[in-house]
Amino acid sequence: MAVRSRFPAGLALDAHKQQACGTQIVELPLPAHLVLALDQGTGYSAEPVVAVGEAVATGTLVARTGHPFASAVHAPLAGIVVAIEAREAAVEGGRSVCIVIEGNGSDRIDDSVRPVKDPASLGPEELVRRLRDAGIAGLGGAGFPASTKLASARNLGAHTLVLNGAECEPWICCDDALMRSAASDVVLGALILRRAAGAVRCVIAIEEDKPAAIAAVTGAIDGLRDDAVTLAVVPAVYPQGAERQLITTVAGVEVPSGGLPADAGVICQNVATAAAVARWATRGEPMLSRVVTVTGSGVGHPGNVRAPIGTPLAALIAASGGYRGTPLRLIAGGSMTGRALPSDEVGLTKSMNCVLVATRDDIGSRLGAVELPCIRCGDCANSCPAGLLPQQLLRAALADAHDTLRQLGVHDCIECGLCDYVCPSQIPLADRFREAKRRLQEAEAMTKKAADARERHELRQRRLQEAATIEQETFESVRGRARRPGVDSTGDSN
Amino acid sequence: MRFDTSPAPHVIAGYTVPRVMFQVLFALVPAGVAHVVLFGPGLLLQLSVACVTALLAEAVALRWRGRDAVPALKDGSVLVTAFLLAFSIPPLLPWWLGALGTALAVLLGKHVFGGLGQNPFNPAMVGYAILLVSFPAEMTRWPVPMDVDGTRTWSELARLSFAGFYGADLTARWDGYTGATALDSIRSGLDLRYTLPELLGREDIAGTPGARGFAWINLAALAGGLYLMLRRIVRWHIPVAVLGGLLVPSFIAHGLDSGNALGPAMQAFSGATMLAAFFIATDPVSAATSDRGRLWYGAGIGLIAWIIRTWGDYPDGFAFAVLLMNLAVPFIDRYTVPRIYGRQP
Amino acid sequence: MNPDAVVIAVLVAAALAITLGVALGWAASRIEPDADSLVVRIDALLPQTQCGQCRYPGCRPYAAAIASGAAEIDRCPPGGEVTVRALAALLDRSPRSPDPAFGATKPAQVAWIDEAKCIGCARCLPACPVDAIVGAPRQMHTVITTQCTGCELCLPPCPVDCIELRPAPALSRRQRQPRAA
Numbered sequence A: 001m002a003v004r005s006r007f008p009a010g011l012a013l014d015a016h017k018q019q020a021c022g023t024q025i026v027e028l029p030l031p032a033h034l035v036l037a038l039d040q041g042t043g044y045s046a047e048p049v050v051a052v053g054e055a056v057a058t059g060t061l062v063a064r065t066g067h068p069f070a071s072a073v074h075a076p077l078a079g080i081v082v083a084i085e086a087r088e089a090a091v092e093g094g095r096s097v098c099i100v101i102e103g104n105g106s107d108r109i110d111d112s113v114r115p116v117k118d119p120a121s122l123g124p125e126e127l128v129r130r131l132r133d134a135g136i137a138g139l140g141g142a143g144f145p146a147s148t149k150l151a152s153a154r155n156l157g158a159h160t161l162v163l164n165g166a167e168c169e170p171w172i173c174c175d176d177a178l179m180r181s182a183a184s185d186v187v188l189g190a191l192i193l194r195r196a197a198g199a200v201r202c203v204i205a206i207e208e209d210k211p212a213a214i215a216a217v218t219g220a221i222d223g224l225r226d227d228a229v230t231l232a233v234v235p236a237v238y239p240q241g242a243e244r245q246l247i248t249t250v251a252g253v254e255v256p257s258g259g260l261p262a263d264a265g266v267i268c269q270n271v272a273t274a275a276a277v278a279r280w281a282t283r284g285e286p287m288l289s290r291v292v293t294v295t296g297s298g299v300g301h302p303g304n305v306r307a308p309i310g311t312p313l314a315a316l317i318a319a320s321g322g323y324r325g326t327p328l329r330l331i332a333g334g335s336m337t338g339r340a341l342p343s344d345e346v347g348l349t350k351s352m353n354c355v356l357v358a359t360r361d362d363i364g365s366r367l368g369a370v371e372l373p374c375i376r377c378g379d380c381a382n383s384c385p386a387g388l389l390p391q392q393l394l395r396a397a398l399a400d401a402h403d404t405l406r407q408l409g410v411h412d413c414i415e416c417g418l419c420d421y422v423c424p425s426q427i428p429l430a431d432r433f434r435e436a437k438r439r440l441q442e443a444e445a446m447t448k449k450a451a452d453a454r455e456r457h458e459l460r461q462r463r464l465q466e467a468a469t470i471e472q473e474t475f476e477s478v479r480g481r482a483r484r485p486g487v488d489s490t491g492d493s494n
Numbered sequence B: 001m002r003f004d005t006s007p008a009p010h011v012i013a014g015y016t017v018p019r020v021m022f023q024v025l026f027a028l029v030p031a032g033v034a035h036v037v038l039f040g041p042g043l044l045l046q047l048s049v050a051c052v053t054a055l056l057a058e059a060v061a062l063r064w065r066g067r068d069a070v071p072a073l074k075d076g077s078v079l080v081t082a083f084l085l086a087f088s089i090p091p092l093l094p095w096w097l098g099a100l101g102t103a104l105a106v107l108l109g110k111h112v113f114g115g116l117g118q119n120p121f122n123p124a125m126v127g128y129a130i131l132l133v134s135f136p137a138e139m140t141r142w143p144v145p146m147d148v149d150g151t152r153t154w155s156e157l158a159r160l161s162f163a164g165f166y167g168a169d170l171t172a173r174w175d176g177y178t179g180a181t182a183l184d185s186i187r188s189g190l191d192l193r194y195t196l197p198e199l200l201g202r203e204d205i206a207g208t209p210g211a212r213g214f215a216w217i218n219l220a221a222l223a224g225g226l227y228l229m230l231r232r233i234v235r236w237h238i239p240v241a242v243l244g245g246l247l248v249p250s251f252i253a254h255g256l257d258s259g260n261a262l263g264p265a266m267q268a269f270s271g272a273t274m275l276a277a278f279f280i281a282t283d284p285v286s287a288a289t290s291d292r293g294r295l296w297y298g299a300g301i302g303l304i305a306w307i308i309r310t311w312g313d314y315p316d317g318f319a320f321a322v323l324l325m326n327l328a329v330p331f332i333d334r335y336t337v338p339r340i341y342g343r344q345p
Numbered sequence C: 001m002n003p004d005a006v007v008i009a010v011l012v013a014a015a016l017a018i019t020l021g022v023a024l025g026w027a028a029s030r031i032e033p034d035a036d037s038l039v040v041r042i043d044a045l046l047p048q049t050q051c052g053q054c055r056y057p058g059c060r061p062y063a064a065a066i067a068s069g070a071a072e073i074d075r076c077p078p079g080g081e082v083t084v085r086a087l088a089a090l091l092d093r094s095p096r097s098p099d100p101a102f103g104a105t106k107p108a109q110v111a112w113i114d115e116a117k118c119i120g121c122a123r124c125l126p127a128c129p130v131d132a133i134v135g136a137p138r139q140m141h142t143v144i145t146t147q148c149t150g151c152e153l154c155l156p157p158c159p160v161d162c163i164e165l166r167p168a169p170a171l172s173r174r175q176r177q178p179r180a181a
């Protein structure tokens, strides 16, 4: 069923998908060593449960967490833990504690890896718990643990599961490749996720420029005979795949500002996450690998690769034909929101859907940009999918006017980068907004800290005063000069 | 291997300010050709003075403000100001008035507010308005356009243009070759209690190419404007609103009183209508921000221009209409903020 | 112009000015702001470092001094430019620079005790305005980083100079990615 885009604006971008898209998914041979970041891309880390020198089997839990935003990490490779240290990683801030595992040639599989006997018999709560233990994280780009979203969806009574196969960002096509080759996994995972979320309906959304994926998924849905699982063919408009925007297009509701999708009765998961859930159900495999697009003009054979989590990007690129030409930038993700990485030694994370090796051909437009003053042309506002006025936000950001920023909706900015993309003055707007959010967060933390300090200071002043009063009273009673005890309680000592 | 990092996004459309500005200049070419064919080469003289003055004024202003002049000169915005002013003033204006107007436009209209992107008023219209109130005689003296029957040839117009440009006294030798524009003549005619049909029947107003001269220029400007709309440089809101604001009242007024009120066709293709609707009012810096705001802004300009044309002292009201609506922009922007996704209206 | 008209115009203008002046003066006396709530509002804008660099024994006394007009708004070094601007906006004064006579604005900092050197004399404890140091006599002392305001008041009392100030940890999880040249 084809539906219309229903979020504000957006823009059809040059997709650059042809480079990597025609190919089948290649299984990467196990690399010699893996670098497992304990922060898998959400900004929150798991705690290691192994020690340096310890032997691990495939599927052994190496880091666990109680934090709702972090996910458990398992060893995708049997071998020895050779280091646990802070290293460069594809995460906010650029560093994370990493567990480095060196393969020892064994193919021992951890005892915990056993197919789930009858996933349909597990209750939603049990499902959520098991998915959490399996370290299933959102594979769409944010890396948010699936279990956390599922739990909150169930608490808030979400009725619709939206499976995101829009994949709107230029260059990325790993979900497309996965849907073409494993549509039945996607649908199986969708059923499990729907159950865990307590939802009734499930809509799988795919952009209209992926006919092969649409055909494959349609076939898999038809085999299901379940009217509550449907397909929505959505327009190929960036950022169609952004969670809030997709929910609006598919379900016709808006996620309230500052709220969760579940507040609008919807939960969104990526199609690749669903396929990973199916792998967990059928093979008992925790999240050990993912499909990632390796592309860009700077790599020999662009394509989609299934690689173990933690694979150093250098190994990934080597397996894709190595570097070609003059690679200028290594980007985790697509060209619009991807994170530029300082080194190809960092390991693949669960949230990394694309490795873009960009040459001047790919990013030249940005490299040559000269920033000019805003001419108020309004092009940014006319493309913002959140309905914001970036030109006004920019002014507020430059003036560091916090209230204005909040009022103009800086927190509603999804950092899609479209305003940057269209701005004729070539102003790095999205980055200004990221910085503004950071400063806002800092200012809020500072206000809170000041309030704490005020309270502690006042408590202390009171305590000191009371102590002084008591001392005074004691002093006076000892000297026998307390004339009217009880009245002189103000601590006034003259 | 190590790489440079930089924040996302890593690509941009590359549709830069200089490219936008040069597209605008390009879209003015048809109107320029019509202008030169009908009124002689005066426009080219005015353009050269305006461009040179504008670039000089921009460089001097940037120097004063301690900024690097080169990128600003290359962005092309000051040339757009110069072009719009040169198109608005009569082609017979002595060169020093053109230079004065341009310098004032750039300095008073743009740089006292902080340069590109900061000016609340349309700089070209600031320059035009100052010239119009200071030199009303020179600013309303247009050449009578070239005649098809050959009584006024283009070479004569060329000599006239140069004479005007150098500031020669035009009344003696060139009497009959200069005059008011059609809009102007109709205004004074109506003031003298002639009726509109009478005036439109008069040889010196509508019978000659006097009216048709502006009609051709307006048509050419419309073509250029449509090109800009096609290239998505100008969105439809302002031009449509300006034309609506001007034509709807004139349609109604003409229907009520066809003896005195100009009809919509005459309004649309005389004076600076199309230039204003597509090129002047659409200056993004001094226009309203949101699409809804731009509709109000454009409609206001059209309506005020109609009011000035109908009751005001000046024959064509667009300069003042634009400046007045510039003044209203902060107010419009305040009440036309688009709804943010996920928030209640 | 008729001289009478001039006289009338001047008289009318004068009458207007006087009436308005009286009205405004009366209004000002009527809507005198509540001094106490003003102190609270000023205090809310001060950084609560409680360092005393403003030469008042803490932020609240300084707030009271500003409210009563006894002190200018430019005396708080920890608050720096930002605080002066906020105060100027609240009090509707023209913004100014912080007065350097009271000290320089430093980046956020917190105290750290070299536990190897600390002799447990506990002299730093009473100095801390926000009770951010924990310890008991003859025991090692340590600073609760999240509560320390970086006021430096614990430095002078320490006999072995084992307290030093370090840059405060970032308050936001977000980090800025530098732009390539």
Ligand code: SF4
Pocket (backbone or CB within 6 Å): A380, A383, A384, A385, A386, A387, A388, A390, A412, A413, A414, A415, A416, A417, A418, A419, A420, A429, A430, A433
């Ligand atoms: S980055 Fe933010 S402001 Fe810019 S277009 Fe995207 S959502 Fe709108």
Ligand code: SF4
Pocket (backbone or CB within 6 Å): A373, A374, A375, A376, A377, A378, A379, A380, A381, A390, A391, A394, A419, A422, A423, A424, A425, A426, A427, A429
């Ligand atoms: S696109 Fe750029 S120049 Fe245009 S209004 Fe937005 S910020 Fe200003």
Ligand code: SF4
Pocket (backbone or CB within 6 Å): C046, C047, C048, C049, C050, C051, C052, C053, C054, C055, C056, C057, C058, C059, C060, C062, C075, C076, C077, C078, C079
């Ligand atoms: S200088 Fe500032 S932080 Fe220190 S006590 Fe005074 S007001 Fe508080």
Ligand code: SF4
Pocket (backbone or CB within 6 Å): C110, C111, C127, C128, C129, C130, C131, C132, C133, C143, C147, C148, C149, C150, C151, C152, C153, C154, C155
């Ligand atoms: S620990 Fe020291 S620097 Fe920190 S608040 Fe207490 S006295 Fe000030």
Ligand code: SF4
Pocket (backbone or CB within 6 Å): C113, C117, C118, C119, C120, C121, C122, C123, C124, C125, C135, C141, C157, C158, C159, C160, C161, C162, C163
């Ligand atoms: S004053 Fe210095 S030595 Fe004494 S307890 Fe404090 S830190 Fe330790």
